[in-house]
Amino acid sequence: MTRRAGSRASTNDLTVPDGSARSPAFEVRGLTRTYGTGDVAVRALRDVSFEVDYGDVVCIMGKSGSGKSTLLRLLGLLDTPTSGMVLLNGIDVTRLRESRRRVLRLGRLGYVFQEYALLPELTAEENVYLPSLMSGCPLRESRLRARQLLAMLDLENRARHRPSELSGGQQQRVAIARAMVNEPAVLFADEPTGNLDTESSEMVMTALSQMNAELGVTILFVSHDPDDRRYAKNLIVLRDGEMVEDAS
Amino acid sequence: MSSLWSLRVAMFLSRRAIIRGNRGIVVLTVAMMAVIYAELMFVPSLIQGATNEIQQELREYVTSSIAITPSHFDLTIPGAPTLLNRVRANRGVVAATATSLAGSEVSFEGRTNSFPVVAIDPTSYSKTFATPSAMLQGSFLGPGANDEIVLGIGIAGDGMSRVSTYESSLQNVHVGDRVTVTLSGGRTHVFVVKGIYETDLSEANATAFITTASADRLIPPLRGSVTAIYVRTKEIGDERAIMGDLRGDHPRATFQSWESLSSSVKEITGSFDTIKSVLNAVSLFVAAIAVFIVTYVDLVNRRRTIGIERAIGISGPAIIVNYLLKAVVFAFFGVLLGAGLFFGAAMPLVRYHPFQFPIGPVTLSVSATELRSDALILLAVAVIGALIPAWRAMRIRVLDAVWR
Numbered sequence: 001m002t003r004r005a006g007s008r009a010s011t012n013d014l015t016v017p018d019g020s021a022r023s024p025a026f027e028v029r030g031l032t033r034t035y036g037t038g039d040v041a042v043r044a045l046r047d048v049s050f051e052v053d054y055g056d057v058v059c060i061m062g063k064s065g066s067g068k069s070t071l072l073r074l075l076g077l078l079d080t081p082t083s084g085m086v087l088l089n090g091i092d093v094t095r096l097r098e099s100r101r102r103v104l105r106l107g108r109l110g111y112v113f114q115e116y117a118l119l120p121e122l123t124a125e126e127n128v129y130l131p132s133l134m135s136g137c138p139l140r141e142s143r144l145r146a147r148q149l150l151a152m153l154d155l156e157n158r159a160r161h162r163p164s165e166l167s168g169g170q171q172q173r174v175a176i177a178r179a180m181v182n183e184p185a186v187l188f189a190d191e192p193t194g195n196l197d198t199e200s201s202e203m204v205m206t207a208l209s210q211m212n213a214e215l216g217v218t219i220l221f222v223s224h225d226p227d228d229r230r231y232a233k234n235l236i237v238l239r240d241g242e243m244v245e246d247a248s
Numbered sequence: 249m250s251s252l253w254s255l256r257v258a259m260f261l262s263r264r265a266i267i268r269g270n271r272g273i274v275v276l277t278v279a280m281m282a283v284i285y286a287e288l289m290f291v292p293s294l295i296q297g298a299t300n301e302i303q304q305e306l307r308e309y310v311t312s313s314i315a316i317t318p319s320h321f322d323l324t325i326p327g328a329p330t331l332l333n334r335v336r337a338n339r340g341v342v343a344a345t346a347t348s349l350a351g352s353e354v355s356f357e358g359r360t361n362s363f364p365v366v367a368i369d370p371t372s373y374s375k376t377f378a379t380p381s382a383m384l385q386g387s388f389l390g391p392g393a394n395d396e397i398v399l400g401i402g403i404a405g406d407g408m409s410r411v412s413t414y415e416s417s418l419q420n421v422h423v424g425d426r427v428t429v430t431l432s433g434g435r436t437h438v439f440v441v442k443g444i445y446e447t448d449l450s451e452a453n454a455t456a457f458i459t460t461a462s463a464d465r466l467i468p469p470l471r472g473s474v475t476a477i478y479v480r481t482k483e484i485g486d487e488r489a490i491m492g493d494l495r496g497d498h499p500r501a502t503f504q505s506w507e508s509l510s511s512s513v514k515e516i517t518g519s520f521d522t523i524k525s526v527l528n529a530v531s532l533f534v535a536a537i538a539v540f541i542v543t544y545v546d547l548v549n550r551r552r553t554i555g556i557e558r559a560i561g562i563s564g565p566a567i568i569v570n571y572l573l574k575a576v577v578f579a580f581f582g583v584l585l586g587a588g589l590f591f592g593a594a595m596p597l598v599r600y601h602p603f604q605f606p607i608g609p610v611t612l613s614v615s616a617t618e619l620r621s622d623a624l625i626l627l628a629v630a631v632i633g634a635l636i637p638a639w640r641a642m643r644i645r646v647l648d649a650v651w652r
Contacts, residue, residue: 078559079647106561117556117650119261121268126260131560133260136253162268178560 024051025186025218026075031084033070033241044070046241047084052234054185057212057219059232067241068222069190075220076111076188077101088185106135110179110217112189116171118163118178124170125150125159128177135182142181149177152214153207169200173207180211187211189221193228205231250563257562258569265570266577274578277542281582281626284535286589288622292524293590293614294598298605299517300613302449303510307484308378309452311506314479314487319500324348328474331498335479338493340486343375346474350463353430354403354456356418363403365429365456367463367470376480379445379452386423386443392461397427397439401446402453412450429456431467448608477501528622532629539575539633547571547641554641555649568638575634576627583623590614 033045045067052058062068073079075086077093085092093104105111118127125146132142150156153173163171172192179187189208193201209231212219221228229235237244266274307313316335318325325331328346335344351365370389374380380388385406389398401408405417421427425441439458447453464471481487487505495503547554557567595612602609641649 121264134257
């Protein structure tokens with residue numbers, strides 16, 4: 001991971017090809033997010049720039065209100081920056097239409113929410129393979145892929161259970177499996193252990209590491225727990241919306 | 249292909265939401281749709297029942313199925329006996345009777361009023377009309393009866409001030425009384441009242457009947473003349489074909505079906521149709537609002553779920569169609585349950601305890617076409633009712649849906 005000065009690039013080609021060993025997984029240039037306008041404007045993120053290589057695991061740390069989640073939501077294409085860009089293979093994906101951003105969220109980017117965010121009426125297995133169905137994969141293949149992921153995360157015996165029948169740690173691992181089902185290039189996890197006890201947190205962070213090691217997915221996760229640094233290869237520290245440390 | 253995946257995901261989500269979602273909401277929504285569907289059918293079917301009753305009364309007492317009258321240039325039907333024979337020979341005809349207008353004024357104890365006095369053949373008339381079975385007092389005319397008359401309650405009055413046309417009637421004529429009739433040509437003759445009939449249709453109660461035998465004897469110039477031939481067909485709806493068969497050989501007669509003759513009733517049934525349309529529109533509006541509210545409340549409760557679905561890449565159309573499918577399923581089962589309620593409970597109940605209208609007992613009547621169209625309209629309304637809130641929910645930003 002490399003820290004960069006902010007700059008702008010134009011995008012004509014909307015295609016986002018698979019990652020290669022040479023190019024970074026994505027680049028962030030001068031990313032700024034301001035909420036509100038005028039006197040009540042709050043700059044949640046200020047001119048943040050860095051690069052993340054394929055296969056990297058980056059931990060984003062900082063105090064509450066430092067802009068960690070804002071950054072992750074911008075990277076996960078759930079929000080639009082006030083200025084700056086996020087380049088995937090040289091293309092600024094922040095300026096894409098919502099329909100294209102959705103396709104990227106579905107296939108190229110995985111997102112794990114702090115509050116698990118599973119669909120309550122679906123079983124663990126169905127939650128996992130839903131994005132796969134949406135991407136056009138046949139049901140049988142989607143189900144097989146979901147079972148493999150759940151087995152990797154030691155949840156094969158919980159596949160038919162609904163979220164309400166699972167513990168927090170189990171739900172979060174199901175959420176990780178869901179985020180991985182379409183084999184994304186990058187996985188974002190927003191305080192994935194924020195609501196979990198120590199043992200469950202350990203299991204979730206191990207699961208993320210396992211995804212990186214076995215499937216090669218690039219991971220960016222937000223955490224406020226200093227212990228989680230050990231799972232990361234790189235660290236970004238934010239303070240008051242600004243990037244203060246890049247521990248490559 | 250992306251639309252296909254969206255549809256597949258929509259079906260996947262809606263199926264699971266219906267099966268595993270809140271049972272209470274599912275049951276209540278279906279029950280609500282059922283009640284709306286039953287209500288949608290109930291009032292129109294009651295109106296249809298009333299319309300059918302009026303039309304049946306018309307056929308039974310006033311017009312029969314077909315009325316053949318003279319053309320504008322004639323007072324009587326030329327060649328009536330031949331025409332009557334041809335009519336009776338037609339396979340679609342049950343019975344036919346010829347009548348002639350024999351008088352126009354009836355008097356009793358100083359009261360005089362204008363009423364049509366019609367000469368009939370009681371035997372064929374009884375097969376063509378139901379008037380002989382609607383006797384309030386006395387009996388109908390027998391074949392060849394002389395100097396006897398049968399009056400409608402609208403003429404006799406019979407001392408019953410409850411009758412709506414009592415004021416314009418002779419008021420106190422009873423069976424056995426003698427009334428004076430002014431016959432065609434101006435001659436008067438006294439007839440003994442043989443019977444008084446009453447139907448539920450007030451306009452059918454203002455005719456007096458004497459036999460053709462009496463008329464032939466009292467008004468020789470009119471012997472053999474016919475002012476109308478009434479035809480009763482086997483099936484309702486055969487009128488046009490039968491009239492087509494007969495019309496060619498008798499260009500100087502006017503053929504009219506009961507439908508075209510019921511112009512006065514058309515105003516009533518036309519008003520019924522207007523009421524029916526207004527009530528249908530109100531019911532459908534209520535249905536749309538109900539589905540809108542159910543979907544809206546569901547969407548408000550699922551705002552975060554929708555945000556999550558969109559965050560993980562589920563398409564907007566998939567989410568919207570998911571809600572539309574749910575609305576369609578609720579409406580479909582609502583229609584089934586509503587039809588069950590209507591046919592299993594409402595119709596049998598009303599059949600055994602019919603509504604008492606001034607035109608007589610009225611039961612519910614609904615056609616398969618109306619049943620289908622109401623069901624389709626309800627489904628369409630459910631889709632529209634669900635579409636608006638679902639579409640609006642898609643306009644909320646993902647970030648707001650998930651975190652705010």
